[in-house]
Amino acid sequence: MEENLLKEITPKSRDFSQWYIDVILKAELADYSPVRGCMVIRPYGFAIWEKMQYFLDQRFKATGHKNAYFPLFIPESLLQKEVEHVEGFAPEVAWVTHGGHDELSERIAVRPTSETIICSMYSKWIRSWRDLPVLINQWCNVVRWEKSTKPFLRTAEFLWQEGHTAHRTEEEAEEETLRMLEVYRDFVESDLAVPVIKGKKSESEKFAGALRTYTIEAMMSDGKALQAGTSHNLGQHFSKVFDITYLDQDGQLKNVWQTSWGVSTRLIGALIMTHGDDRGLRIPPKIAPIQVAIVPIYGKKKEFVLDKAMKIFNMIKEEYRVELDDRDEYTPGWKFSEWEMKGVPVRLEIGPRDVEKQQVILVRRDTGEKLAVKEQDLENELNKLLDDIQKNMYDQARNFMNENIWQPTDFADLKKTLEEKRGFIKANWCGSSDCENLIKEETGATMRCIPFEEQNPGKCIVCGKKAKSIAYFAKSY
Amino acid sequence: MEENLLKEITPKSRDFSQWYIDVILKAELADYSPVRGCMVIRPYGFAIWEKMQYFLDQRFKATGHKNAYFPLFIPESLLQKEVEHVEGFAPEVAWVTHGGHDELSERIAVRPTSETIICSMYSKWIRSWRDLPVLINQWCNVVRWEKSTKPFLRTAEFLWQEGHTAHRTEEEAEEETLRMLEVYRDFVESDLAVPVIKGKKSESEKFAGALRTYTIEAMMSDGKALQAGTSHNLGQHFSKVFDITYLDQDGQLKNVWQTSWGVSTRLIGALIMTHGDDRGLRIPPKIAPIQVAIVPIYGKKKEFVLDKAMKIFNMIKEEYRVELDDRDEYTPGWKFSEWEMKGVPVRLEIGPRDVEKQQVILVRRDTGEKLAVKEQDLENELNKLLDDIQKNMYDQARNFMNENIWQPTDFADLKKTLEEKRGFIKANWCGSSDCENLIKEETGATMRCIPFEEQNPGKCIVCGKKAKSIAYFAKSY
Numbered sequence: 001m002e003e004n005l006l007k008e009i010t011p012k013s014r015d016f017s018q019w020y021i022d023v024i025l026k027a028e029l030a031d032y033s034p035v036r037g038c039m040v041i042r043p044y045g046f047a048i049w050e051k052m053q054y055f056l057d058q059r060f061k062a063t064g065h066k067n068a069y070f071p072l073f074i075p076e077s078l079l080q081k082e083v084e085h086v087e088g089f090a091p092e093v094a095w096v097t098h099g100g101h102d103e104l105s106e107r108i109a110v111r112p113t114s115e116t117i118i119c120s121m122y123s124k125w126i127r128s129w130r131d132l133p134v135l136i137n138q139w140c141n142v143v144r145w146e147k148s149t150k151p152f153l154r155t156a157e158f159l160w161q162e163g164h165t166a167h168r169t170e171e172e173a174e175e176e177t178l179r180m181l182e183v184y185r186d187f188v189e190s191d192l193a194v195p196v197i198k199g200k201k202s203e204s205e206k207f208a209g210a211l212r213t214y215t216i217e218a219m220m221s222d223g224k225a226l227q228a229g230t231s232h233n234l235g236q237h238f239s240k241v242f243d244i245t246y247l248d249q250d251g252q253l254k255n256v257w258q259t260s261w262g263v264s265t266r267l268i269g270a271l272i273m274t275h276g277d278d279r280g281l282r283i284p285p286k287i288a289p290i291q292v293a294i295v296p297i298y299g300k301k302k303e304f305v306l307d308k309a310m311k312i313f314n315m316i317k318e319e320y321r322v323e324l325d326d327r328d329e330y331t332p333g334w335k336f337s338e339w340e341m342k343g344v345p346v347r348l349e350i351g352p353r354d355v356e357k358q359q360v361i362l363v364r365r366d367t368g369e370k371l372a373v374k375e376q377d378l379e380n381e382l383n384k385l386l387d388d389i390q391k392n393m394y395d396q397a398r399n400f401m402n403e404n405i406w407q408p409t410d411f412a413d414l415k416k417t418l419e420e421k422r423g424f425i426k427a428n429w430c431g432s433s434d435c436e437n438l439i440k441e442e443t444g445a446t447m448r449c450i451p452f453e454e455q456n457p458g459k460c461i462v463c464g465k466k467a468k469s470i471a472y473f474a475k476s477y
Numbered sequence: 478m479e480e481n482l483l484k485e486i487t488p489k490s491r492d493f494s495q496w497y498i499d500v501i502l503k504a505e506l507a508d509y510s511p512v513r514g515c516m517v518i519r520p521y522g523f524a525i526w527e528k529m530q531y532f533l534d535q536r537f538k539a540t541g542h543k544n545a546y547f548p549l550f551i552p553e554s555l556l557q558k559e560v561e562h563v564e565g566f567a568p569e570v571a572w573v574t575h576g577g578h579d580e581l582s583e584r585i586a587v588r589p590t591s592e593t594i595i596c597s598m599y600s601k602w603i604r605s606w607r608d609l610p611v612l613i614n615q616w617c618n619v620v621r622w623e624k625s626t627k628p629f630l631r632t633a634e635f636l637w638q639e640g641h642t643a644h645r646t647e648e649e650a651e652e653e654t655l656r657m658l659e660v661y662r663d664f665v666e667s668d669l670a671v672p673v674i675k676g677k678k679s680e681s682e683k684f685a686g687a688l689r690t691y692t693i694e695a696m697m698s699d700g701k702a703l704q705a706g707t708s709h710n711l712g713q714h715f716s717k718v719f720d721i722t723y724l725d726q727d728g729q730l731k732n733v734w735q736t737s738w739g740v741s742t743r744l745i746g747a748l749i750m751t752h753g754d755d756r757g758l759r760i761p762p763k764i765a766p767i768q769v770a771i772v773p774i775y776g777k778k779k780e781f782v783l784d785k786a787m788k789i790f791n792m793i794k795e796e797y798r799v800e801l802d803d804r805d806e807y808t809p810g811w812k813f814s815e816w817e818m819k820g821v822p823v824r825l826e827i828g829p830r831d832v833e834k835q836q837v838i839l840v841r842r843d844t845g846e847k848l849a850v851k852e853q854d855l856e857n858e859l860n861k862l863l864d865d866i867q868k869n870m871y872d873q874a875r876n877f878m879n880e881n882i883w884q885p886t887d888f889a890d891l892k893k894t895l896e897e898k899r900g901f902i903k904a905n906w907c908g909s910s911d912c913e914n915l916i917k918e919e920t921g922a923t924m925r926c927i928p929f930e931e932q933n934p935g936k937c938i939v940c941g942k943k944a945k946s947i948a949y950f951a952k953s954y
Contacts, residue, residue, distance in 0.1 A: 034555060034597050035585065038548035043613060046545045068523045071515035072587075072618055072634050073571075078511060094550075095575040096587065099622035099633075100568045108512065110549075110573065110587070120511050130806065136520060141549055141618065145576035156576075157549050329607065 009341070011278050016222040021151070023272060027281050027342050030151045037149040037156030041265070044342065047289035048268055049159065053139065055191050055287075056161065056263070059183045065135045065163060070117050072141075074109045078116045081241045085115065088208020092144040094156070110143040115209065115234070115260060118164045119242035126166060126256060129248050133176070134166040152269035153226075153477050160264035166244060166256040170235070173257035177233040180261040181214045184229035192267065193284040193394040194218050194274045195401050196228055197424075197472060199449025204433050207260075211235030217448045217472065219401045220273035223422025225448045225474035228270050231261035269477070274397050281343025282365055284393050285386040292322040292382065293339040297332045297351040308355045312348070316379060320386075340365060345389045346382070366392050405472075411462050414473075418443045424474045428467035430460035438462055439473055448472040486818070488755050493699040498628065500749060504758050504819050507628045514626040514633030518742065521819065524766035525745055526636065530616065532668050532764075533638065533740070536660045542612040542640060547594050549617075551586045555593045558718045562592065565685020569621040571633070587620040592686065592711070592737055595641045596719035603643060603733060606725050610653070611643040629746035630703075630954050637741035643721060643733040647712070650734035654710040657738040658691045661706035669744065670761040670871040671695050671751045672878050673705055674901075674949060676926025681910050684737075688712030694925045694949065696878045697750035700899025702925045702951035705747050708738035746954070751874050758820025759842055761870050762863040769799040769859065770816040774809045774828040785832045789825070793856060797863075817842060822866045823859070843869050882949075888939050891950075895920045901951040905944035907937035915939055916950055925949040 008026055010018040024030050029045030041049065057067070073096065080086045094110040097103060111117065122134060139161045149155050163180060167173045181198060188194050196216035206213035210232040218228045238244070239255040248254050275282040285291050296309040306326060313324040323344075325335050332349075339347055349361040360378060362371045366389050373381045404423025408414040414425055425445065429435060436447050439462060450469045457467035485503055487495040501507050506522030518526065534544075550573065557563045566589045573585040588594065599611060616638045626632050640657060644650040658675060665671050673693035683690035687709035695705045715721070716732040725731050752759040762768050773786040783803060790801040800821075802812050809826075816824055826838040837855060839848045843866050850858045881900025885891040891902055902922065906912060913924050916939060927946045934944035 031598065031601070033548050033594065034552060035548045035550045035594070038550055040548065040598055041546040043543035043545045047543070049546075050544060066520035066524070067527060068520045069518040069526075069636065071510050071512045071517065072620065073512045073515055075511060091577045093577060094573050094585075096571045097574045098572040098584075100570060107575075108571075117510065117512070121508065121517055124508070143549065159546065 009278065009280060012221070012276070013278075019276075019278075020269075020273060023276055023280050023341075024151050029268065029272075029281075032151075035156070037146060039151045039155050041159075044289060045268060048271070048283070048287060049265055051287045051289065052191075052267060053161075055187055056183075057139075059187060060137050060161075060163065063135075063179060063183060065137045065165075068136045068138055069140065070114050070121065070138060072111055074111050074114075074117045076107045076109060078120055079109050081116060082209045082238055084237070085209035089113065089144075092146060094143045094145050111140075112142055112144050113260075113262075114138065114140075114142075114162055115164065115238055116242075119238045119244060119258075122164075122166055122256070123242045123244045126244055126246050129168055129246055132166060132168050132246060132256065133172065135163075135176075136165070137161055137163040150269075150477075152272070153266050158265050160262050162260060162262040165259045166239070167258070168246070168248070168254075168256070170257050173235070173259050174233055177212070177214060177231045177259045177261070180259070181216065181229070181231040184231065184261070184263060185216050188216060188218070188228050188267070188270075189394065191284070191286045192271055192274075193286075193390055193397060194228065194270055195394065195398040197449060197451055199451040199472070201230075201449060202433070202436055202447045202471075204436060205447055207232045209234065209237050210260075211237065215449050217474075218270050218274060219397075219404060219424060219474075220270070220477065221276070221400065222273070223404050223424075223474070225424060225446075225472075225476040226266070226270050226273070227448075227476065228267060229261070229263040232259060234258040234260060266477075273477075275393055276343070279337070280341030282393065283343035283345065285345045285390045288343065288345050289321060290323045290339075290342070290344045291320045291386060292316065292346045292348050293335075293342075293344045294322065294324045294348045294350065295332055295335045295339070296324075296326065297349060299352045301352045301355075305350060305352055305355055309350050312350065312360065312375070312378070316382065319379065320382060336363075346385060364389060366396070408461065414439070414461055415443055418445055418475070424448065424472050426470060426472055427461035428457040428459055429469055429471040430463055430465045431468035432460075432463070435460055435462035443473075443475075445473040445475050448474050448476065486755065486757060489698070489753070490755075496753075496755075497746075497750060500753055500757050500818075501628050506745065506749075506758075509628075512633070514623060516628045516632050518636075521766060522745060525748070525760070525764060526742055528764045528766065529664075529668075529744060530638075532664055533660075534616075536664060537614050537638075537640065540612075540656060540660060542614045542642075545613045545615055546617070547591050547598065547615060549588055551588050551591075551594045553584045553586060555597055556586050558593060559686045559715055561714070562686035566590065566621075569623060571620045571622050588617075589619055589621050590737075590739075591615065591617075591619075591639055592641065592715055593719075596715045596721060596735075599641075599643055599733070600719045600721045603721055603723050606645055606723055609643060609645050609723060609733065610649065612640075612653075613642065614638055614640040627746075627954075629749070630743050635742050637739050639737060639739040642736045643716075644735070645723070645725070645731075645733070647734050650712070650736050651710055654689070654691060654708045654736045654738070657736070658693065658706070658708040661708065661738070661740060662693050665693060665695070665705050665744070665747075666871065668761070668763045669748055669751075670763075670867055670874060671705065671747055672871065672875040674926060674928050676928040676949065678707070678926060679910070679913055679924045679948075681913060682924055684709045686711065686714050687737075688714065692926050694951075695747050695751060696874075696881060696901060696951075697747070697954065698753070698877065699750070700881050700901075700951075702901060702923075702949075702953040703743070703747050703750070704925075704953065705744060706738070706740040709736060711735040711737060743954075750954075752870055753820070756814070757818030759870065760820035760822065762822045762867045765820065765822055766798060767800045767816075767819070767821045768797045768863060769793065769823045769825055770812075770819075770821045771799065771801045771825045771827070772809055772812045772816070773801075773803065774826060776829045778829040778832075782827060782829055782832055786827050789827065789837065789852070789855070793859065796856065797859060813840075823862060841866060843873070885938065891916070891938055892920055895922055895952070901925065901949050903947060903949055904938035905934040905936055906946055906948040907940055907942045908945035909937075909940070912937055912939035920950075920952075922950040922952050925951050925953065
C-alpha cells in the first residue's frame with residue numbers, strides 16, 4: 001500500500017516538471033482552481049506561507065518597518081504615469097470595467113504591484129524632512145495575467161509582501177535597498193535552508209521603473225535559477241512623476257529617494273525544488289508546519305503503545321510542532337510514506353518493544369538515518385537533531401550549488417556546457433546588452449546577476465573585449 | 478498649540494459623522510485614496526487590525542480551524558449557481574473583463590465573498606465521512622461595489638476573514654455556527670471592550686443563501702446599531718448546487734452541511750464609535766498598538782529627565798507596547814493632546830521633580846485621572862492599571878448600551894421613541910415580515926436580531942397579534 005502512494009509521484013530524474021506538480025498535489029500544498037491560472041493554497045501549503053510571513057515580518061519590524069494596506073485597485077491614469085513601469089506591466093494587467101450593473105468611466109487595474117498607488121499617497125503624506133524616512137510594508141495579493149502558469153512559480157494571482165520606502169538622500173535609499181536584500185538572504189538561507197547568490201541585475205533584467213535592481217538567485221535541483229527575492233533602488237523615477245517632495249532642513253524643496261522590495265509565495269516553489277526528492281517534499285525544520293510525526297506501531301498491544309505515544313505527544317507538543325498519527329484506517333507503512341511525502345523532518349516510531357525499553361525510534365527525513373533514543377533524553381535529542389537537519393539540508397543544497405557552477409573558457413565552451421550540464425555559468429562579461437542577448441538567444445540562459453564577489457574579470461566570454469564584471473547566466477524559472 | 482490640534486476634530490455632539498471622519502484622518506488610522514470608495518489603512522490603523530487578526534486567529538486555531546487561500550477571482554457562471562446568493566451580491570460585484578490586451582471569454586467577479594469558489598473545491602476534496610469536518614478559514618480582501626462609502630464601515634474593498642466549514646450532520650453545522658458566534662462575542666467583548674447582543678437575524682436580514690444567520694450587534698455611541706460579526710448556518714443550500722457529497726459510514730452518499738462566518742475591518746469602525754470622545758480615540762489596552770506613551774517634561778534639565786525617561790522606557794518595553802516621545806519640535810502639551818487623540822490608554826509623564834522623587838505620573842485616557850507612582854512599583858501598577866482601564870471601558874460601554882435600550886408600549890410609542898431618543902428598541906414581534914417592514918418604512922429602523930434571551934413575549938408591537946419572540950430594532954450602520 002505504501003508503494004502505491006509513492007507510485008503516484010513521478011520520479012524527479014524522469015520528469016522534473018511533472019514531479020514538481022505531483023508533489024504539490026499529493027502533499028496537498030495547493031490545487032488547481034476553476035479560475036484560469038489561479039491556484040488554491042491548501043492548509044498545508046498555507047501553513048508554510050504563514051511561517052514565512054512570521055519570520056519575515058519579525059525581520060521587517062526589527063529594521064523599523066510598519067505594515068499598512070493600500071487599495072487593490074489602481075486607476076488606469078495612475079498606472080500610466082511612470083513610462084517604463086507601465087510598459088513593463090501593461091501586458092499582464094487584469095482590468096475591471098464594470099461595477100455592479102454600471103460601466104466605469106475609467107478602467108481600473110487590479111494591482112500588479114503597488115508603486116503607483118503608494119506614490120500617490122506618499123506625495124500627500126510627505127511634507128518635511130521630519131516625515132522621512134517612510135518605511136512601510138504591505139502583505140497582499142497581486143495579479144499578473146500571465147500566459148503560462150505553474151503553481152507557486154507563476155500564477156495569475158499570488159501572495160507577496162512589498163516594501164515601499166522614501167528617504168532624504170540617495171545614499172540612504174541605497175543603504176535600505178541593500179539592507180533588505182540582506183534580510184532576504186538571511187531569511188532564505190537561515191530559515192528555508194536555500195543557499196543563494198547575491199547580486200545586481202542587468203539593465204534588461206531590472207524592475208520596470210527602477211534605477212537598480214538587486215536580487216538573490218537560488219539554484220533549483222534541476223540546475224535552473226530561481227529569483228528568490230528582489231530589492232529595487234527606485235532613485236527618483238517615481239518621486240518625480242508623482243511629485244513626492246519634502247522641505248529639507250536647508251529650506252530647499254527636494255524630491256525623495258525611494259526603494260521597493262518583495263518576496264512572494266514563489267518561495268514555496270523554491271523550497272520544494274531545492275529540497276524535494278523522489279519520496280516527495282523535504283521541509284527544513286524551522287519552516288516545517290509539522291516537525292515531528294509520531295507513528296505508533298501497535299503490534300498486538302494497541303492500548304499499551306497508544307498510551308505511551310500520547311504521553312510522548314503531550315510531553316513534546318509545547319516545544320515542537322508535532323502530530324500524533326493515530327488513524328486506524330492506515331497501516332504504519334502507509335503512514336511512513338505519507339509523512340515522508342509531506343516532508344516532515346522527523347518521524348518518531350514507537351512499538352511494543354520500544355515501550356518496554358523506554359525508548360523511541362527517530363527517523364531523519366533528510367538522510368533516512370534511524371536513531372534509538374531513550375525517553376528521558378528525547379527533548380534534548382530532538383532539539384539537536386532538528387538543528388542538525390536544518391544545517392545538513394543547507395549544506396546539501398550549498399554543495400549541490402557549488403558543484404554545478406561552471407566556468408567555461410570561451411563562448412563555444414559556454415554553449416556546450418549549457419547543452420550538456422545543469423547549473424549556472426559564471427563568466428566574464430563586458431556589460432553590453434548585445435553580448436547578454438546573444439547568450440540568451442543561443443542558449444536560452446539569462447543573466448541572473450553580477451555577484452557581490454571579488455571582481456577582477458578578464459575578457460568578455462562573448463566578444464572578447466575587456467570585461468566589466470563577472471556575471472552568472474542560467475536557464476531560469 | 479495643543480488646542481489647535483483638538484480644534485481640528487469636530488465635537489462628537491455637534492456632528493457625529495464628521496467627528497468620526499476627523500478622528501480617522503487626524504489619528505492617521507486611514508486616508509482616502511484616488512480609487513472610488515477605497516481607503517488606505519495607514520500604519521496606526523493597520524496595527525489595530527494586526528492585533529485583531531492575532532487574537533482571532535489564535536481562537537480559530539484553538540477551535541480546530543486551519544487557514545488557506547482561495548482565488549480572488551470567481552467566474553460568473555460559478556457565482557450564479559446559488560440563486561439567492563447571486564441575487565444578493567450581483568448588484569455590487571466588480572467585473573474583470575480584460576486580461577492584458579485580450580477580452581475574456583467569460584466575465585470574472587472580484588470576490589464579494591467566497592462561498593462559491595470554496596464550494597467548488599470542497600466538492601472535489603470531500604469524498605468520505607473521514608474527510609469531515611472540513612474547518613477552513615481565510616484572511617483576505619473582498620470587494621463590494623457600494624454606492625455610498627465610509628472609512629472602515631462600508632468601502633468598495635475591505636479586509637476580513639471568512640470561515641467555511643463542512644459537516645456530516647445538521648446538528649454539527651448548527652453547533653459550529655453558534656461556536657463561532659460565541660468566539661466573536663468573546664473576542665469583541667473581552668479584547669475590544671465592545672458589548673454586544675447575540676441573536677438571530679430575520680429572514681429578510683439573513684445572508685444571501687443561508688438557512689439561518691446569527692449576529693452580534695453592538696451599539697455605537699450615537700445609539701445606532703453596528704453588526705459586528707455574523708455566523709451563517711448554510712444548511713445544504715450550497716452543498717446541493719455544488720454537489721458536495723460524502724460516502725457515509727452507512728454506505729449512503731449524502732450532502733454535507735455547511736457554515737460560514739466572518740468579521741472585517743469594520744470592527745475598527747466599531748472600536749472608534751464605541752469608545753471615542755471629543756478628544757479623539759480611546760483604545761482599550763488589549764488592542765492598543767501603543768499602551769503607554771512616555772512624555773518627558775524637561776524644564777531646564779533636559780539631559781537629567783531624558784536619561785531617566787529612557788531608563789523607564791527600557792525597563793517596561795519588553796512587557797508593554799510603549800513609545801518614548803523625545804521629539805524636540807513639539808511641546809509637552811502638544812504631545813499630550815496627540816497621544817490622547819491617538820487613544821493611547823496611559824500617558825506617562827516625567828519631569829525634573831518626578832526624577833528627584835523617583836516617581837512618574839500616570840494619566841488614564843479613559844477617565845483623565847492622574848496617579849503618582851514610585852518607580853519601583855511601576856511595572857506592577859501598570860499591569861493593574863491597564864486591566865482596570867480595559868474593564869472600565871467595557872463597563873462604560875455596557876452601561877451606555879443598557880441605558881439606551883427602550884421598551885415601548887405600542888407602535889405609536891415605538892415611533893416616538895425612535896424620533897426622540899437614540900438607542901435600540903426592544904419589543905415583541907409576531908415574526909411577520911409585514912410588521913418588520915412597516916417599522917422599517919415608518920422609522921428607518923431595521924430588525925437587528927432575535928436575542929438569545931428569555932423568550933416569553935406578549936403581543937406584537939405592530940399588529941397586536943400573539944408575538945413569536947422578542948426582537949431588537951434600531952437604525953444602523
